[in-house]
Amino acid sequence: MRSASICDLQAYAICKHMPDAICKHMPHSMCKHMRYASLCDLQAYAICEHMPDAICKHMPHSMCKHMRYAFFICDLQAYAICKHMPDAICKHMPHSMCKHMRYASLCDLQAYAICEHMPDAICKHMPHSIICDLQAYATCKHMPYAICKHMPYAICKHMPYAICKHMLCCAMLCYAMLC
DSSP: OTTOOOOTTTTTOSSTTOTTIIIIIOTTHHHHHSTTOOOSGGGTTOOOTTOTTHHHHHOTTTHHHHOTTOSOOSGGGTTOOOTTOTTHHHHHOTTTHHHHSTTOOOOGGGOSOOOTTOTTHHHHHOTTOOOOHHHHHHHHHHOTTHHHHHOHHHHHHHOHHHHHHHOTTSTHHHHHHHO
């Protein structure tokens, strides 16, 4: 994350013990102190399983303030991006998110970016959300059944053919075509 700035108030901190850890003086510190966290590609924002409350606990007025819907930076919420950084991931990490969501720009309620490692992320936490035009294709590409199964209204509204393409022999096909 050489040129990554996590957020205006979060550019230099992860927790009170390593304020400049990520980007400035200790680029490898996170991996060193958080054994199970890999800071490469899709896991660049991942917080290890042993520190699920780390960011929110030590930085209540920075990250928590800007990430209203992300209470825990772990598991399915590892890619949560605050509403003030809609293009943050794609802009600073072109080889991570962009690889899976080429033209995607994250929206407020779509802070849980979709990738092959998080197939149920959006479906589980955002059952009634509407996927944006440019994200619908990326989502459908990596989770052909997840979105169609749990969010029939979302994809149908923006990309009726996307569902049909992946669900040729499914009962939802008829519904998708009628949306």
